[in-house]
Amino acid sequence: MTATEASTKLGVPDQLFIGGSWRPAATGAQLDVHDPATGDVLASIADAGVVDGVAALDAAVAAAEDWAATPPRVRGELLRAAFDLLQERREHFAAVMTAEMGKPHREALGEIAYGGEFLRWFGEEAPRVSGRFGDNPSGTGRIVVSRRPVGPCYLVTPWNFPLAMATRKIAPALAAGCPVVLKPAELTPLTSLLFAQLLSDVGVPAGVVNVVTTAAPAAVSERIIADPRLRKLSFTGSTPVGRRLMAQASTNVLRTSMELGGNAPFLVFDDADLDAAVDGAVSAKFRNTGQACTAANRFLVHRSVAEEFTARMAERVAALVVGAGTDPDVTIGPLIDDRAVAGVDELVSDAVDRGATVRTGGARLDRAGSFYAPTVLADVPPGSRLLREEVFGPVLAVVPFDTEDEAVALANDTEYGLVSYVFTRDLARGDRMIDRLDTGMMGLNTGLVSDAAAPFGGVKQSGVGREGGAEGLDEYLSTKYTLIAR
Numbered sequence: 001m002t003a004t005e006a007s008t009k010l011g012v013p014d015q016l017f018i019g020g021s022w023r024p025a026a027t028g029a030q031l032d033v034h035d036p037a038t039g040d041v042l043a044s045i046a047d048a049g050v051v052d053g054v055a056a057l058d059a060a061v062a063a064a065e066d067w068a069a070t071p072p073r074v075r076g077e078l079l080r081a082a083f084d085l086l087q088e089r090r091e092h093f094a095a096v097m098t099a100e101m102g103k104p105h106r107e108a109l110g111e112i113a114y115g116g117e118f119l120r121w122f123g124e125e126a127p128r129v130s131g132r133f134g135d136n137p138s139g140t141g142r143i144v145v146s147r148r149p150v151g152p153c154y155l156v157t158p159w160n161f162p163l164a165m166a167t168r169k170i171a172p173a174l175a176a177g178c179p180v181v182l183k184p185a186e187l188t189p190l191t192s193l194l195f196a197q198l199l200s201d202v203g204v205p206a207g208v209v210n211v212v213t214t215a216a217p218a219a220v221s222e223r224i225i226a227d228p229r230l231r232k233l234s235f236t237g238s239t240p241v242g243r244r245l246m247a248q249a250s251t252n253v254l255r256t257s258m259e260l261g262g263n264a265p266f267l268v269f270d271d272a273d274l275d276a277a278v279d280g281a282v283s284a285k286f287r288n289t290g291q292a293c294t295a296a297n298r299f300l301v302h303r304s305v306a307e308e309f310t311a312r313m314a315e316r317v318a319a320l321v322v323g324a325g326t327d328p329d330v331t332i333g334p335l336i337d338d339r340a341v342a343g344v345d346e347l348v349s350d351a352v353d354r355g356a357t358v359r360t361g362g363a364r365l366d367r368a369g370s371f372y373a374p375t376v377l378a379d380v381p382p383g384s385r386l387l388r389e390e391v392f393g394p395v396l397a398v399v400p401f402d403t404e405d406e407a408v409a410l411a412n413d414t415e416y417g418l419v420s421y422v423f424t425r426d427l428a429r430g431d432r433m434i435d436r437l438d439t440g441m442m443g444l445n446t447g448l449v450s451d452a453a454a455p456f457g458g459v460k461q462s463g464v465g466r467e468g469g470a471e472g473l474d475e476y477l478s479t480k481y482t483l484i485a486r
């Protein structure tokens with residue numbers, strides 16, 4: 001059956017994409033997708049079981065040899081064609097992303113620009129995969145190091161960036177010559193189905209990209225990860241689930257890339273340009289309604305500027321416009337669901353009970369949909385849960401500090417290490433922070449770091465591996481050494 005024969009009212013295929021064709025789940029089961037701005041059901045799509053997961057892996061395995069042998073230039077040109085078609089279809093993609101995830105239309109377009117860049121960047125990189133050679137030290141042979149695709153990959157993505165988290169994995173996998181099975185989050189599966197259709201339309205061969213949507217991610221993933229034909233797992237999501245999948249992956253000593261949670265510190269020193277810090281804070285905290293692994297979680301501000309920073313933030317945040325992402329004036333969309341609203345509310349209540357002051361917001365909004373008021377909390381006491389846990393919502397928590405050493409100690413006092421933001425006009429201090437902060441990424445005087453050309457990823461329990469840049473391609477390549485005797 002073609003996509004047009006079976007699609008939702010959003011114009012998105014509603015079936016599984018396996019081996020180049022669309023098919024229902026073997027059991028016929030369906031899963032509902034909701035609009036977080038209204039709670040309404042948007043679509044009912046195929047709900048894959050273990051049998052379908054295995055079928056998708058079968059298709060990837062069957063495609064592996066031909067895809068690895070496809071000239072790198074051809075693979076790169078397919079990615080470039082996908083980039084171009086995504087630009088043409090961006091309004092459709094944006095509408096679907098806003099509908100299923102809630103992000104404002106403008107942010108959906110921003111994610112398409114960012115997510116699309118992975119297609120273009122890795123399309124350009126595909127023909128540049130190279131190895132090295134040299135004489136061995138004893139002079140008895142030549143060392144040849146070549147790079148080979150790792151083989152069939154299982155890609156698992158979260159709901160917060162339904163397009164970019166998929167392209168960040170699919171593009172380097174395809175560039176490297178690996179076929180994939182993508183399992184998007186059950187809350188936002190529609191964007192991935194639409195993207196599968198796009199890849200099919202540009203001529204990506206059958207079986208190279210397969211998409212299984214399921215309301216039973218644990219069972220489907222466990223079976224696929226246990227399959228000895230799988231060569232690689234790339235996961236983006238929470239640290240607890242990542243930890244579980246890593247344990248499963250250890251059985252077959254599977255290659256893994258893990259993009260997990262964060263608890264980003266945002267340091268504002270007394271010499272910072274406060275205008276830049278306030279602008280940076282708005283994007284580092286409130287983009288995607290705070291639902292980003294890179295979201296600044298703890299605002300560590302020098303005591304001498306803490307009040308001015310907090311007051312200016314409260315003013316900016318109170319002016320944010322909350323509502324459905326389809327409304328062009330809206331700057332803050334809903335949270336993904338009511339459970340997320342309850343979680344954010346608990347963290348705020350905990351901080352307030354311990355003595356934090358609410359400067360704006362501080363409560364769920366009394367309206368339909370999953371909305372929480374953009375919030376600024378001052379003087380958040382140590383021990384507050386939101387300083388330890390990912391808030392994943394529109395809550396900015398300010399903690400004052402007195403010395404650089406104290407700021408560094410507070411910033412590093414977390415099991416996470418994804419990204420840090422530092423605002424200072426002192427170049428030497430900025431340089432020191434590069435060394436002193438335990439973090440995979442750092443924004444110096446900026447609240448946005450993500451870039452397809454740069455290695456995205458964390459240290460500590462924020463994960464293993466990188467996505468983007470040359471490092472992102474390495475994740476899908478294995479190194480083969482040959483000694484040519486002379």
Ligand code: NAD
Pocket residue numbers: 156157158159160161165183184185186217218219221222236237238239241242244245258259260261262292293294390418458462463
């Ligand atoms: P999640 O861990 O609940 O889900 C992520 C994916 O795992 C989804 O596809 C889900 O279906 C699947 N999953 C859930 N439970 C599973 C299980 N028991 N077995 C197998 N698969 C399972 O995370 P989420 O709520 O979708 O996303 C938010 C989290 O993702 C946050 O912690 C955020 O920081 C993180 N994240 C990290 C990055 C990064 O690049 N480091 C990017 C975006 C999001």
